[in-house]
Amino acid sequence: MTNPGRDSAGSRREFLRQGSLFMAGAAALGAKVPVVHAAEDNTIRLALIGCGNRGAGAVANALNTYQQGPIKLYAVADLEINRSNLLVAALEKQYGNEIDVPEERKFLGFDAYKQAIDILRPGDIAMCTTRAYVRPVHVEYAVSKGINVFMEKPFASDPMGLHRMLRAGEEAEKKGIKIAAGLQCRHSPARKALIDKIQSGEMGELQYIRANRLTSRNWMRDMGEASNSLREKLKLSKTTLMLAVSGNMV
Ligand SMILES: NC(=O)c1ccc[n+]([C@@H]2O[C@H](COP(=O)([O-])OP(=O)(O)OC[C@H]3O[C@@H](n4cnc5c(N)ncnc54)[C@H](O)[C@@H]3O)[C@@H](O)[C@H]2O)c1
Numbered sequence: 001m002t003n004p005g006r007d008s009a010g011s012r013r014e015f016l017r018q019g020s021l022f023m024a025g026a027a028a029l030g031a032k033v034p035v036v037h038a039a040e041d042n043t044i045r046l047a048l049i050g051c052g053n054r055g056a057g058a059v060a061n062a063l064n065t066y067q068q069g070p071i072k073l074y075a076v077a078d079l080e081i082n083r084s085n086l087l088v089a090a091l092e093k094q095y096g097n098e099i100d101v102p103e104e105r106k107f108l109g110f111d112a113y114k115q116a117i118d119i120l121r122p123g124d125i126a127m128c129t130t131r132a133y134v135r136p137v138h139v140e141y142a143v144s145k146g147i148n149v150f151m152e153k154p155f156a157s158d159p160m161g162l163h164r165m166l167r168a169g170e171e172a173e174k175k176g177i178k179i180a181a182g183l184q185c186r187h188s189p190a191r192k193a194l195i196d197k198i199q200s201g202e203m204g205e206l207q208y209i210r211a212n213r214l215t216s217r218n219w220m221r222d223m224g225e226a227s228n229s230l231r232e233k234l235k236l237s238k239t240t241l242m243l244a245v246s247g248n249m250v
Pocket residue numbers: 049050051052053054055077078079080083109110112113129130131132134152153154182183184
């Protein structure tokens with residue numbers, strides 16, 4: 001099956017020649033693509049590590065950049081084969097040929113990330129969307145193999161992990177590899193403009209910053225009298241409660 005309307009994607013080389021920006025996932029991988037595919041075809045291959053909800057969303061985001069050049073999901077890695085199967089089947093329905101993941105490229109287990117990354121080529125992308133506990137290990141490995149990274153937040157679950165991530169970032173910079181983070185706030189022009197104003201001193205010396213994310217989510221509705229009851233609050237999700245208690249919506 002071919003996805004209608006997606007055949008017009010130009011070749012990756014043509015795209016690079018035009019000097020446009022290449023975007024992966026919800027985020028830009030950077031202002032330039034430093035590594036041009038050495039292989040005969042210019043299709044960017046994605047290896048998804050962590051086949052959960054966000055993984056599916058990130059792949060969809062990446063595939064929706066098809067107008068900027070050919071791109072496909074090429075391998076998946078997870079601890080549970082059911083997760084991989086469900087994700088691949090769902091994406092196949094929506095994206096057809098752009099999901100090119102036969103059984104032999106569904107890798108399983110704690111070392112699956114290595115197998116998925118090892119079959120990529122320079123310029124391809126490892127999408128690191130497991131939970132954060134193991135993210136630095138996956139990102140480090142991708143960078144060591146010369147593979148670009150899209151990663152979800154949080155970036156690590158402890159200070160040691162964050163240090164590893166910083167080192168991986170330095171190595172990536174030296175090698176001209178791009179690491180993009182899925183935290184949508186990082187790609188908001190409005191937030192960037194605000195941060196510029198803070199950093200330039202235009203807003204004076206700030207003593208305290210509090211950020212609230214205002215959305216129409218369930219927990220934002222008017223709860224009336226129930227808003228005074230802890231029991232009612234407990235009906236909300238754990239995350240929501242945590243955010244409500246900390247007052248921190250970032
Ligand atoms: N930026 C955003 O807006 C946004 C939104 C939702 C979630 N997230 C983040 O994305 C990440 C994933 O969230 P999710 O909801 O998809 O989680 P999930 O639990 O649904 O999916 C994680 C998947 O990773 C797999 N996995 C776990 N350990 C693994 C390992 N060592 N190797 C391979 N696979 C492994 C699990 O089996 C599971 O299928 C989290 O860090 C979450 O905070 C970000």
